[in-house]
Amino acid sequence: MSETTSxxxxxxxxxxxxxxAQAGHHTLVTAESCTGGWIAKVLTDIAGSSAWFECGIAAYSYESKQALLGVRPETLEHHGAVSRETVLEMVSGALVHSGATLAVAVTGIAGPSGGTEGKPVGTVWIAWKRRGGYATAEVFHFDGDREAVRRRTVEAALQGLMRLAG
Incomplete structure (x- = not known):
């Protein structure tokens, strides 16, 4: 594990x-697939986080992405769960289904299996959005085992939220 992701x-x-977040009067929501709630856990490990953390949604299956985040079935069918299109719908859905002002969404292939030639293990899409603003999404290609990919995803998600909150 690298020093930055300890x-x-x-x-x-x-x-x-x-x-x-507190200084900017923001509240946060997370929509997590490959991290399974790890981002929300890191945030709620902080005493007093209820002042700025709204909720976390761990949506692993296609069905939960649709039901909890409003991801359209045709998006999943045409692009798959690990795609720019899906993560953008996830981050927007997280804001729609919460009272938060800032959102992050993650979806990826943490491994050790599940990768393809076009989407190898370590491929992760992360999106960030401020209520009333436009979402941004970025693809990452993390090296390492399942733990390392997930840990690096948490780090990148938090760094993006920092940029949004700042």
Missing amino acids: DANLQQLAHRLGAA
């Missing part, structure tokens, strides 16, 4: 994000 560094990043 538990201590994720905690420090989450503390900074919480302070920025």
Whole structure:
């Protein structure tokens, strides 16, 4: 594990994000697939996070992405769960289904199986959105085992939220 993705560094990043969210009067929502709620866990490990953390949605299956986040069946059918189109619908749906002002969504292939030539293990899409604004999405290609891919995803998601909250 790299120094930047240690538990201590994720905690420090989450503390900074919480302070920025509170200073900016923001509340956060997470929509997580490949991280299974890890982003929400890191944020809610902070005492007092209820002042700025609204909720976390762990939507792993196609059905839950549709029911909980409003991802359209045709998006999943045509682009798959690990795609720019899906993560953009996830992040928008997270804001629609919560009272939060800032959202992050993640979907990816953490491994060790599930990768394809076009979407190898380590492919992760992350999207961020501010209520009333436009979503941005970025694709990442993380190296390492399942734990490393998920940990790096949490780090990148938090860093993007920091940029949005700042």
